[in-house]
Amino acid sequence: MMYPYDRRAAPSSTRRPRSIGLWTLLVALSATPLSACETELAGGDDFTAAYDDWLHKCSACHTPAAAKAVPGTESSLDFTTVETARASLRGGAKGLIGNFAGCNDVAFVVPGKPEQSLVMAAIDSDVRTAFDVAGTPGCSSDAISDMSIKVGGPNAAAIAKVRAWIAAGAP
């Protein structure tokens, strides 16, 4: 059985290709062209690096099967692989209950705006403390749980990479 977050077990075809697609590139360029270009030119991928470094731990809870098993777990995220994680972060939160229900439907990632991205608030206490997104009054800092208490950390380098990835338009 392949364990979800074991990146070594993931087939190479599921890894993010080194050359990104035209559409993604256009989106990225429109947001922060220089940053995206620099990232691309350097051959790096902030999100993949952050995933390999830290975010892969999120798959302990954030896979379709795992989330189903534990009520109240955010249910739309899928950190099985870096690509499923990247894709699922393009949506909004689902399945949160109780104190955290106010963040349902709030976007995980607002391209180009790390400070308004729910995923940043979940991993960066500074963003969380100041989190205030128009139209989502229920999703205050109190309604966002700190993911570092659940996976260990925080991992400052990984947070910086996620921030850069979002700032670059979340390609």
Add this chain to the structure above:
Amino acid sequence: MSVSLRLRRACVLRWALRLSMVACGGLVCPAAGLAAKAGPGATSGNVGADAALREPARWTAGDSDQLLGGLTPDGRDFVYLSNRDAVASVWSSRVGDAAGRALFDEGADVSLPRVSPDGRWLLYLSSRDDATGDACLRAFPSMAQRRCLGDGRTAESFAFFFPDGAHVGVVARAVMHGEMLLRKVPIDGSRRVADADIVLPRSVATPAVSPDGRWLAYVAVERASTTVGVQFAMQLGAGLHLRRLEGSAVDRVVRFELPGATGFPAFSPDGKWLYFAQALGDSNRDQVIDGDDHSVLFRVAFDPRADPPLRRDAAVQLTSGSTSCRYPAPGRDRLLLTCEVRGRLDVFALPLEGVVPSAWAESRLLLASDGATDIGTRALLAAHLQLRTHEPLARLHGWQRLAELALQRDDLAATTFYLERIRKVAAPATGAEGAAPGVAAGGALQSDEAAADFGAARAAATALSEWVGHRAETLRLERGARDETYASAQASRLKALQALVGAPAADVSIAARLAIAEIEDALGREERAEATLSAIDPAAATSALAWRLLASQGVNRWLALERDEVALRWMAALCDRDDLDGAAARAAEVSADPTAVREAERLELADRFVQRLLRGKGGAARAAALAAWRGKAEGGALVDGGVLALRLDVERALQPLPPALGRAPSESMAADAALQERVRAALFSIYGRERGLDRRRALVRATLERAAERDASHLLYQFATVWASFVPRSHPERALAIDVYRQVVLERAYTASAAGQFAESRGVLRGLTLIDDDPEVQLGWLLALVRERDGGGSQGAKAGTLAATFAARARSGPYLDAVAAEVSQRFAQQPNDAAAGLLRAALALRRHATTSDPTVQGDQLDEAAAHLDVVADAGGGGRHVHLLRGHVAHQRFLRGEGRSFAAMAHDRYRLALELSAHDPRLQGGIWHAMGLLQAAVGNHREALLAFDQRLKWPPADAAMEVGLWLSIARSRWHVAPPTAEGATTPPHEALDAVAAARRAVALCDGATATAGVEIEAVRPLLPWALDRLALIAFDVGLHAEALQAAERAVALGARGATGSRQQGRVSALAEANGVRLSMLRAAAATAIGQGQVALPALDAARAGLSRLQDEELDLGRRTSEPALRVSREHLLRLIDGLQGRALLATGQAGAAVAPLQRRLASLAPSDDADAAQLTLAATHWHLGLAYAELGDLRSAMRALGAGLRACRRFSAATGTVAPPERVYLVEAALALHLGRGAAVGDLEGQGAADGDVRRLDLASEADAVYRALCAHGHPRWAGARDRLQLALTLHAGHQASKGAPTR
């Protein structure tokens, strides 16, 4: 919600209470194993090692005292003294493994083990050859070459190595009343103690030499009497003496700026620190501060170039006063110490700098103090703050704080000491200022206002001194002092205090009035006490000291006077006094003034207010009281939005939660979900409007406490998560917030597992393993993985049950491979991690439990042991490791590998138990295992004691509960006396055994009848429970119940065995079990006259036996499984006997002869045991009855005669004249002779063949039996006695009629 879950929540509750403690404080939660090694910070994953106060790590455990620990020079092992073997002996353990070994057997008490600096010798005091003490050496670690340094001329009381390793220092006295002198003795034996150089010409205690050999530290011992030797009447001298061993031999006496007495100095290996123990107060109330009082460890920097080499005001407190610790033994990287926990001593370890990280700034100390709830920890932190305070006024406030804390714990000597310090600080102008080095005396006195502060402080100290003096005199009165002296002294004190009542400073006036009230109350003048208290206006408190005195002493006084309402009013008035000194500095979280009354303290008082307000009130009264007080805020009598209003709001929001006790299980989870959600919403609303950390902490703490009490899982998780997410990472409370979160999540996993939601349990635990190395989490995850895959069926196997073992085996194999794969993947990055080793060991044991091959089982035990060795090497030695090691040894014992394994298992279980004081769930499991072990050894009374302990904790699940009751039934059965022959009821112990078995059956029936997750786990246990019930009921004489149970068990077994013959070993075990049950059924049926039921059962038993191979009869002997464990011949013999009896009972006497004769044939040649003679006798009796039925009286009498000869052999061997078999045989023979004319001479039969040449005389036999029954006199034999009397009379008449002599 099951009781077990509530139990778990009680643990969470305790953690919740610790939420605000920031420290363990008092070793109440001794950390052990992996978590302890890593430290509290490391368990949380994302907080630093210095995030919280450190807990001393417990290094030893056991029923006995372990003390005087010291590391070996390489730091890998430590030696210590233990009295677990009745005498005190030297033990050694690897660092990280609490299990140790005695190094040698001295044959007498030893003490003070010390390893030489080069690690080659062990020095100790022995009482083997000299009861007054010998300093002895042994080679280390071989323990060979024992030799002692004394020669009988001296009595040695203390010994240590000099740094050169070639000499030891020995404190010895030469004559009975002589001085206890320190001598320097060469270890090569060239000079005996009596001839060695005297280092110090005076009596000393606990001396220590610095590593450079230049300084000697010691405590002087003085004579308390001039008429006897110091040994008989000693008292410790004041302070610590330092003596230079080179050059000028001048003593420097250092009296540390600490209350109490100093002792046990010890230098650090680098010589830069001097550690010592300080008895801070008179904890045992014997009015002397000495080594018998609670002790606290300190260290002070040591500079051999300075004079004196240490500063008296720079001692750093290393341990909390909440626990008594002594014998400091600093190593290179850690400090070993001996602490008293729950009345026993154990060796602990701490970082060299103690429980308070040296890196903590004042603000950090202050925050920790804010959160600390025990006085010992607060005093510890206050002492650290005082060390860093140099400004005179701040130091004065610091001394006030320390005095007030000492007063709170009623430590009068320490209070007096601190009050003296206040007086000294408050007199800078006189030049008497002894504190604040580096600060010019009076340098801060720049204003009249400051001078007034000092004056008020001095006056308040005077009032407090009078107060303390009163308490000391009251204590003396309780110890027998004269009343009139006491009364006159109190009158003087009242007069002095009255003079202070009118002082303008609030501190002074309030302290004086509180003292007066206490004295008046002590003198029995309650009205005056009340009047004095009533004169105090709580709102008048303007200083921190006054506020705290009112909040503690004042409120307590009102409560002591049973005036709760007034106490509540005082608390309410004090709660919202945020205008007290230091309040202005509270804009930030950290106040500039460490002694200011902080919001956290006021919230704590509000908490106390609510507890007192609600005490003893039911639901409606609670709501009314809360509403009434909250209404006062709306009416302006309370501060709206103040701490009391907040606390009342929180409590009101929590009130809808119903008490957990008394709720039916079905009412808990789903039914409460909506209610919990409403409560959560209300609380979250309050949480959202409160932004301060202290206020949010108060809300969360109250919520978690109440949620834990009332089984509100949803609330627990929701608020533990928001709190951990809220507390800033840099805050010292972060570590505890995460610990609480961790505990709550763990609880959630347990809850899910108990509800059969194994996937959820596994998922929750999987997440937790990311941040928590604790074995409980790691093993919990493993268990959840297993349960998720086997549907919980393995629970039965865990209980050690036969049927469940079948069930588990049927499912064994693939799922364990999958679990192993997950474990490997989980630890792919850290394959040598201690947690990985622990899981692999547990997995090997799981495989052991689910395999049948003895060889494979042995391999699995070896593998588990190897993994546990790896865990130990990695420093893991916690309770779970000991439990698993105990389990391995337990299984080895059950496999027949030797009784020493049982002792080993017992030791490990005890260690695990010792280390599980804060883990009731594990405690329950350990007691269960210990009970099973004792039962396996045959110590059933010990087993029952262990099971009684186990019953104090709720079972983890129904399967385990069934297993527990069946184990209890078995042990009760073993200790019950046999049911007397002919008795109408079994003894109550036997009935208790039956009751336990019935309970197990009822649990199975109940679980099976109720649709739910436990069916699968419990159903396989029903046949086994019925089997045990049938066996015990039959044995105690409840034959009808035994038959009923056996028939149910046979029926269930028949269904379960369908088609199972192909499953090899599993079915062989089932077959063997079926044979045994059929025999039991037949025996029970025969006993109640249902031979027609017995006969087919015996046919089934015979058929089943024919299908079993010989080796299959012995299955389980080496695998700890149930089995027949007897030979085929034995079983056939039993079946023959039962068949003969059943045939007789159904009137088939002719058919009965053959099986009975077969039985006799198999018995006669081999069985020469005493009991076998009775078996023979009984069989002959049955045979005789059969022949009598057939009319063959000659054969009948011969059979009865043979039986009587067997009884004769039995009587000759045992001295028992009339076993029941002899009574039956004699009665039968008399009946045949008198009633049917059988010839008495036919009894002779086979006498010659048996080698018994004595004649069998029926009259003599009957007479002997009759006399024995008369002598015995038991009423149950009255019938037999009467029949014999009649028969004897008839026989006499019969003989007389034939002309024979009468009796």
